[in-house]
Amino acid sequence: MVSADENRLLTESGPGTPGGDVLRRYWQPAALTEELDSDRPVVPVRLLGEDLVLFRDDQDRLGMIGRRCPHRGVDLSYGRVEDGGLRCPFHGWLFDVTGACLETPAEPPASTFHTRVCQVHYPVAERNGIVWAFLGDGDPPELPGLDCFVAPGPQVFAFKGMWGCNWLQAHEVGIDPAHAAFLHRFLGAADGTYGLQFRDTIADTDVTVAELMREAAAPDITIEPTPFGFRSRTLRRYRDEFTHVRVSNCIFPNAITIAMSREMSIFQWHVPIDDRRCYWYSMFVSYGNPVDAEVMRAQRISQVTLPGYQPIADESNNWGFDPVEQRERTYTGMGADINVHDQWAVESPGPIFDRTAEHLSPTDAGIRTHRRMFLAALRQPDADTLIGTADPGGLRGPGAIDGVTTGDDFDAAWRNLETQRREASGWAPALAD
Structure with a gap:
């Protein structure tokens, strides 16, 4: 038997929760590779209470970024895979696999506004049929030798x-x-x-x-x-x-x-x-x-x-x-x-x-x-x-x-x-x- 407070600590996994912080110190499965096996490899992902979008760009690179466009909040899982990233259909903002905003085409041609915008993004790795994501702080560890x-x-x-x-x-x-x-x-x-x-x-x-x-x-x-x-x-x-x-x-x-x-x-x-x-x-x-x-x-x-x-x-x-x-x-x-x-x-x-x-x-x-x-x-x-993270x-x-x-x-x-x-x-x- 555990206390009500312990039960809450054990079961909460969202951003900023103690349990969520522990889980974010480890690689977690985000999607099956087969989910990206289509002409439009874009998958909405909800993981550890966060809304994200996983995509494979037109150069075969994998990325996982925040699902809400930082401009006006529309759903980027409806984005267009083109020009080296995922493009928002609302105003054409283009994000690469690192979350960098490459273009804001509705702005004047000389605008550098896009350089001041960055979307939430997490490292991903593909291994034996699963795409793995690391939602923790800092550089991700290597995948374990399991x-x-x-x-x-x-x-x-x-x-x-x-x-x-x-x-x-x-x-x-x-x-x-x-x-x-x-x-x-x-x-x-x-x-x-x-x-x-x-x-x-x-x-x-x-x-x-x-x-x-x-x-x-x-x-x-x-x-x-x-x-x-x-x-x-x-x-x-x-x-x-x-x-x-x-x-x-x-x-x-x-x-x-x-x-x-x-x-x-x-x-x-x-x-x-x-x-x-x-x-x-x-x-x-x-x-x-x-x-x-x-x-x-x-x-x-x-x-x-x-x-x-x-x-x-x-x-x-x-x-x-x-x-x-x-x-x-x-x-x-x-x-x-x-x-x-x-x-x-x-x-x-x-x-x-x-x-x-x-x-x-x-x-x-x-x-x-x-x-x-x-x-x-x-x-x-x-x-x-933590257990299993040292090496x-x-x-x-x-x-x-x-x-x-x-x-x-x-x-x-x-x-x-x-x-x-x-x-x-x-x-x-x-x-x-």
């Missing part, structure tokens, strides 16, 4: 979706390994796109994930601090046959990485649009065969509406809830798409959950740890270094794996599996920790 950034392009697929809740609610479902045994439980064989990993047999066993979750619903969870945040190790003992070891990570302040399979991990950021809505951005990283991006996109694009990537299932249609299905097939009654299960879990408490009314349990160790870290960071705004390029991995062992050295078991897949990948660096 697997999702250093992997060859064919090994990564990126996608996003909108949730109607505060970013912290989205993040906290990702650092809660206990919920999978219930929220994603299948009463019979799993079916559907996102339930496949629950139907699949766990490597080196003849037990499906669904069977494991039903048999071993109460996990043993331990938290270990790391240079990038913390590692969560979840143990589930299946009868007397084996122990399932799952390692996931919190990448401070608002990202996670979890294992999707022995071959693939997911890196996911939970990014505030404002305090009541957020996007999740996922990067699916394969350590084996290249991803089939066309198939993966087709599976996911059918579940959202464009251009905002809002999910089709939401509160207005009860997240697809079917009481017959809940009785006979799934624990939630909301279909086989586990992303919808998570969406219900984070949206149904309301846009900003009142954490003064919650009762955290021992299995919520990751949630407690993250809140302590975030509160400590926002209360030290002048700290020279972002030195951060590698992190390892996210699930596997089984019949022994008692669980740390050695998962590290051995992680080392094997990194060596087999041909590109993934050795773990840094």
Whole structure:
């Protein structure tokens, strides 16, 4: 349980807020690269409570500037891409990717007025299907050396979706390994796109994930601090046959990485649009065969509406809830798409959950740890270094794996599996920790 003041500090992300200042010290996803794949590569962006516009100019340079023209406030997402920048249709003012005003053509030819105008702008970088933005003060740090950034392009697929809740609610479902045994439980064989990993047999066993979750619903969870945040190790003992070891990570302040399979991990950021809505951005990283991006996109694009990537299932249609299905097939009654299960879990408490009314349990160790870290960071705004900022390029991995062992050295078991897949990948660096 946190106080009302702590809940406000944890959930506010706009300009000038302590929490927003922390998030601005890190690169954040601003858009999918695919959103710029058109004859007019201009995308309105709302990020951390700021209205911005992302564009690719006619020289293939990326820029992100304030959405309101500094002249009369019109919406620059309707601007014209031409002459080395983005031109406002109202009076023709032209802005380049650095926010500099290049022209004010309605002024007399000898006017130098444009030299005294500069639009808000932020550094951006494109990496493996996502355009990243740095909204902090000063020069941006380098992007961290995480697997999702250093992997060859064919090994990564990126996608996003909108949730109607505060970013912290989205993040906290990702650092809660206990919920999978219930929220994603299948009463019979799993079916559907996102339930496949629950139907699949766990490597080196003849037990499906669904069977494991039903048999071993109460996990043993331990938290270990790391240079990038913390590692969560979840143990589930299946009868007397084996122990399932799952390692996931919190990448401070608002990202996670979890294992999707022995071959693939997911890196996911939970990014505030404002305090009541957020996007999740996922990067699916394969350590084996290249991803089939066309198939993966087709599976996911059918579940959202464009251009905002809002999910089709939401509160207005009860997240697809079917009481017959809940009785006979799934624990939630909301279909086989586990992303919808998570969406219900984070949206149904309301846009900003009142954490003064919650009762955290021992299995919520990751949630407690993250809140302590975030509160400590926002209360030290002048700290020279925050978690993972001292040497972002030195951060590698992190390892996210699930596997089984019949022994008692669980740390050695998962590290051995992680080392094997990194060596087999041909590109993934050795773990840094």
